[in-house]
Amino acid sequence: MTGAWAAMQRVFEERERQEIDEGRVARLAELAARVRELSELVILSQADEMEIAAVTREIELLTARLAAAGRGIPPSAEVGDGGVVRQLGSPVTGLLNTLAPPIEIRIGDDGTARSEFTLGLLYEGPPGFVHGGVSAMILDHLSGCAASANGTPGMTAGLDLRYRRPTPLGVPLSAEAKAVRVDGRKTFVDSRIIGPDGRATAEATAVFIMPTR
Numbered sequence: 001m002t003g004a005w006a007a008m009q010r011v012f013e014e015r016e017r018q019e020i021d022e023g024r025v026a027r028l029a030e031l032a033a034r035v036r037e038l039s040e041l042v043i044l045s046q047a048d049e050m051e052i053a054a055v056t057r058e059i060e061l062l063t064a065r066l067a068a069a070g071r072g073i074p075p076s077a078e079v080g081d082g083g084v085v086r087q088l089g090s091p092v093t094g095l096l097n098t099l100a101p102p103i104e105i106r107i108g109d110d111g112t113a114r115s116e117f118t119l120g121l122l123y124e125g126p127p128g129f130v131h132g133g134v135s136a137m138i139l140d141h142l143s144g145c146a147a148s149a150n151g152t153p154g155m156t157a158g159l160d161l162r163y164r165r166p167t168p169l170g171v172p173l174s175a176e177a178k179a180v181r182v183d184g185r186k187t188f189v190d191s192r193i194i195g196p197d198g199r200a201t202a203e204a205t206a207v208f209i210m211p212t213r
């Protein structure tokens, strides 16, 4: 797939030219954190209709203030401390993406990608439990990081998931992923989400393939 590789390369090169100002990133991360709180209150708030309409108008004004400064291009992905890819706009780990939990990933000395996180109401599937698609997204991303940490990055070609038991919302969870086999352009990664009782709630095997240029 020469097309996909070339397209990714073009996007990467355009974004890479931007300087990343860490002070600005910290301020934007704070803004994103406040917007996440707001998102949860859109579901939970008991405010009356008048109050909801008033808050809606204020949000419109705030959005217009940010829009007035114009739109730039998204920040580039970069390799940060310990070989972890920092992708500020990622829907899984992006500090600036209000859809992201966001989860923080570390790479251990043995190449295992690990994370600890708590998922709130915004990620609910069955009442009181995490949506299966959200678990899949986290395991896909964590596995992608493990493939990269192994020195064999690629695009997800397959993600085979087993949901062993429901993943609870609002309690500390952990997840881990490790590359277990490389076969030419294919890297196989095993991963799991572990509940507070130490048992796996979801397990996956993923295949990552480096696209041909």
Ligand SMILES: CCCCCCCC/C=C\CCCCCCCC(=O)SCCNC(=O)CCNC(=O)[C@H](O)C(C)(C)COP(=O)(O)OP(=O)(O)OC[C@H]1O[C@@H](n2cnc3c(N)ncnc32)[C@H](O)[C@@H]1OP(=O)(O)O
Pocket: 001, 004, 008, 085, 140, 141, 142, 143, 144, 145, 148, 153, 154, 155, 156, 157, 158, 159, 184, 185, 186, 207, 209, 210, 211, 212
């Ligand atoms: C620039 C490279 C990547 C950069 C990333 C590194 C930096 C980032 C690091 C960290 C970031 C965080 C991580 C992110 C995590 C999330 C990632 C995603 O969300 S990726 C979006 C979703 N995935 C797609 O959109 C793929 C769409 N599919 C494709 O583009 C192609 O199908 C592709 C590239 C995956 C493979 O296409 P072909 O044409 O190159 O290769 P063929 O010939 O189909 O397969 C090669 C071999 O693999 C086997 N194969 C294919 N699929 C398989 C599968 N599911 N299981 C087992 N084998 C499979 C085939 O049978 C073939 O085997 P035989 O060589 O003949 O022995």
